[in-house]
Amino acid sequence: MTGLLRKREYLRATEPRTSYDVIVIGGGGHGLATAYYLASRHGITNVGVFERSYIGAGATGRNTTVLRANYKMPESVAFFKQSFDLYMGLSNELDYNLLVSRRGLFWLAHSENTLRLQRERALLNQAFGIDTVFIDPDEVRRLCPQIDLSAGGKGHPIVGASYHAPGSVIRHDAVVWGYAAAAQRLGVHVHEGAEVTGITVKGGRAVGIETSAGPIAAGTVVSATAGYSSAVAALAGVRLPITSHPLQAFVTEPYRPILDRIVASADMLVYISQTSRGEILVGAEIERYNTYSTRSTFSFLAECASRAIDLLPFTARLRILRQWTGVCDMSPDYSPLMGPTEVEGFLVTAGWGTWGFKAIPAGGVGMAELVATGKAPEKIAPFRIDRFRDDRAIPDRSSAGTH
Amino acid sequence: MGFKLDCPNCGSRSYHEFWFGGELRAYEPDSSAEDDYRNTWLRANASGPQQERWFHFAGCRRWLTVERDTRDNALRGEDT
Numbered sequence: 001m002t003g004l005l006r007k008r009e010y011l012r013a014t015e016p017r018t019s020y021d022v023i024v025i026g027g028g029g030h031g032l033a034t035a036y037y038l039a040s041r042h043g044i045t046n047v048g049v050f051e052r053s054y055i056g057a058g059a060t061g062r063n064t065t066v067l068r069a070n071y072k073m074p075e076s077v078a079f080f081k082q083s084f085d086l087y088m089g090l091s092n093e094l095d096y097n098l099l100v101s102r103r104g105l106f107w108l109a110h111s112e113n114t115l116r117l118q119r120e121r122a123l124l125n126q127a128f129g130i131d132t133v134f135i136d137p138d139e140v141r142r143l144c145p146q147i148d149l150s151a152g153g154k155g156h157p158i159v160g161a162s163y164h165a166p167g168s169v170i171r172h173d174a175v176v177w178g179y180a181a182a183a184q185r186l187g188v189h190v191h192e193g194a195e196v197t198g199i200t201v202k203g204g205r206a207v208g209i210e211t212s213a214g215p216i217a218a219g220t221v222v223s224a225t226a227g228y229s230s231a232v233a234a235l236a237g238v239r240l241p242i243t244s245h246p247l248q249a250f251v252t253e254p255y256r257p258i259l260d261r262i263v264a265s266a267d268m269l270v271y272i273s274q275t276s277r278g279e280i281l282v283g284a285e286i287e288r289y290n291t292y293s294t295r296s297t298f299s300f301l302a303e304c305a306s307r308a309i310d311l312l313p314f315t316a317r318l319r320i321l322r323q324w325t326g327v328c329d330m331s332p333d334y335s336p337l338m339g340p341t342e343v344e345g346f347l348v349t350a351g352w353g354t355w356g357f358k359a360i361p362a363g364g365v366g367m368a369e370l371v372a373t374g375k376a377p378e379k380i381a382p383f384r385i386d387r388f389r390d391d392r393a394i395p396d397r398s399s400a401g402t403h
Numbered sequence: 404m405g406f407k408l409d410c411p412n413c414g415s416r417s418y419h420e421f422w423f424g425g426e427l428r429a430y431e432p433d434s435s436a437e438d439d440y441r442n443t444w445l446r447a448n449a450s451g452p453q454q455e456r457w458f459h460f461a462g463c464r465r466w467l468t469v470e471r472d473t474r475d476n477a478l479r480g481e482d483t
Contacts, residue, residue, distance in 0.1 A: 230448035239445040243425070244473075289423040291473045292450050297405050299419070332444060388444040 011055070011180060014189050019217035020048040022371055023209055024224055025196045025232055027051025029060040029172075029357060030349050031224035032179035033364025034371070035188045036094075041365070042372035045187035048218075049180075050211060052195035056176030059226040062326030063357040064249050064283040065172045066262055066273065068105050070132045070164040071399045072121050075382040076335060077128045082379055083362030084166065090361060096178030098170050099276050103262045105167025106140065106147075108311070110156040110267040117398055118162035118266065125164070132164045139163070144261045152310030156267065167262050169273055172357060179364075199236040199346065206236055206346035220371050222347045227292070227327025229350035238341045240350060241388060242329045245286040246293065247354055247402070248300045250323040252315070254278030263311055264401060270307040271401060272315070280318055282308045285402035286328055286354065294325040328353045333393040334400045338367060339376055339384040347371065348385060354402050406476045412463035424456030427468060449473060 022038055024031045027049050038044040051057070069084040071077045091098045109115040118134060125132035137149050137158050150157045180190050191213075198210030199221060208217040223232045227244045255278050264271035269285040284304045301323055309316045331337050331351030336359060338349045349367050352359065366380035376384065382394060397403070407415045426449070428442055447453075453473050458466050470479040 228450075230446070231450050234447075239441070239447065241444040241446065243446050243448050289418070289455075290426070290448060290453075291476055293474060293476050295475075299405055389440050 011184060011190050011192060014191070016048060016189065016191055016194065016211070016213050016216055020189075021046040021219045022222065023216065023218040023220070024049045024222045025209070026058070026224040026226070027055040027180070027190060027192065028058050028224060028226060029056070029175055029179065029360035030226070030352065030363050030367070031222070032176060032183060032190070033360050034222060034224060034349065034367040036179045036183040036186070037364045037368035038371060039183055039186035039188050041368060044372055047188045048216065049183070049188065049190045050194045050196050050209070051190070051192050054192050055180050055190065056173055058228070059326050059328065059352065059356055060172060060176050060360070062249070062324055063172060064271065064273070064281055065169050065275070065357065066105065066271065067168040067170055067358045068164055069130050069166065070105070070107070070121060070125050070162065071396060072124060073335070073394050073396045074124070074128070075394050076396050076399065077124060077130065079362055079379050079383070080359060081128060081130055083359050086361035086365065087170065090175070090178070094178035094182045096174060096181065098174045098178060100168055100170045101276060102166065102168045103260060103273065104143065105164045105262040106144065106161045106264060107164070108140070108158050108161045108263070108265040108267070110151060110158060110265065112159070114266045115160045118160060122162045131166055132162050135161050135163050144263065146259060146312050146314055147263060148311060148313050151268070154310065169262065169275065171276060175360060196232065196235070201236055201343055201346070205344040220345050220347065222349065222367060222371060224349045226350065226352050226356060227329050229329050229348060233341070233348060236341070236343045236346045238343055238346065238348070240337065240348065240385065241332050242337070242350060243290040244292055244327050245288070245290055245330050246325050247283070247286045247328045248296055248304070248323065248325045249281065249283035250301060250304065251275070251279035251281050251321050252318040253321045255280065255318065258314070259312070265307070265311060266398065268307045268311070269402060270304060270311065272308050272312060279321060280315060286330065288403070292327055294327065296323045296325050332388065333395045334397040335394040336363065336383045337385045338363065338380045339370065341385060354400050406478065408457055408467070408469060408478065410459050410462055410467060412465060413459060416459070416462060420459060420461035421457040422460050424458055424466065427454035427456060452479060
């Protein structure tokens with residue numbers, strides 16, 4: 001195992017080729033994973049990843065790093081379980097220490113409706129062989145004595161929870177660096193600071209891209225640009241069922257290990273964990289209006305800190321270190337969108353909203369197989385982009401941790 | 404800091420007083436099934452000026468149409 005103590009393996013700056021078999025737009029987790037699996041599982045190494053900023057600058061570098069598989073639609077459970085299992089072996093596969101830390105995750109219920117929901121979640125998960133159990137408040141207290149069962153004494157006490165023992169945290173930047181380094185070793189080009197300004201479509205087929213470094217031909221173009229997917233797809237004349245919403249989070253200064261579980265409330269829409277560096281990391285729900293502004297707001301900080309203090313009173317004494325905002329590509333049914341578009345040779349992986357980071361390995365494996373074989377594998381086929389046309393939505397809002 | 408919306412009835416109010424109704428879409432009573440699908444599910448999700456609807460639930464309880472730049476949330480003009 002290397003990565004933690006070894007000197008960081010930097011990306012080699014390479015001149016872009018005039019042509020690639022596959023061009024991936026977006027050097028975040030999903031883009032790099034797709035490129036890596038194309039090379040490692042399908043032997044397609046003439047792949048160029050184009051990132052307009054630095055790798056992991058977008059959603060992957062801004063998310064709150066929780067891994068879990070406790071979803072609530074059969075298609076989602078199967079997909080996210082595959083992703084979780086891949087994550088557990090990923091440090092070895094990429095030869096890069098991703099600092100996976102198994103914590104156990106609560107989804108607390110403060111109402112009868114949510115209680116029922118968490119019980120259903122536990123039963124569905126168990127049917128898929130996923131370790132999620134329904135627990136009562138006494139068990140919550142036993143597993144995590146720091147939680148205030150009265151939730152701040154404001155009239156919405158904790159009445160139960162689902163507990164997902166495999167719930168883990170991971171070093172998110174390492175996931176990006178690990179995939180990029182492993183893809184590069186297999187011959188993939190990763191271009192940072194290379195903005196895609198156009199997608200060339202001829203006769204209904206994507207044949208290349210325009211970049212700040214000139215035009216480049218491509219056999220297949222894949223967009224993996226999360227919050228910016230609508231703008232990238234528009235370059236090919238494609239309209240997506242996506243709206244982009246801001247999601248904020250903050251961390252406190254680092255403290256000694258004090259919270260060994262991941263605490264999330266399904267009613268209060270807040271989630272709290274401690275990172276490997278010791279920061280207490282707190283996130284909440286998206287803003288309801290769409291925007292690309294990443295300006296953080298004080299109203300979020302005040303509201304979110306108040307929820308964290310209600311659940312974990314000890315956090316009232318902690319000091320906030322920094323706050324940031326990411327842009328989430330929300331789909332109408334809170335499930336991902338992966339697959340071909342009406343432009344042949346232009347594929348999109350998007351709709352990653354607030355749940356994309358934990359899906360990186362399975363999303364990459366699925367997209368790579370789709371690109372390589374032309375057929376969507378069973379795990380991602382239900383998430384095709386035009387599923388709304390024939391009423392095949394996969395509504396899973398209760399698993400997204402947002403409204 | 405969020406932003407304020409100019410409600411024609413109530414004046415300048417925090418966006419927290421409003422429900423967001425999404426980008427303005429054309430209503431076509433005789434649309435084809437394909438147009439119906441596109442209007443119902445697909446969005447421009449513009450990066451730049453966007454015509455959009457807001458509902459002033461904490462005030463006059465009327466809908467208004469606003470032009471907002473989604474890059475910086477700057478408001479350009481208000482209209483009922």
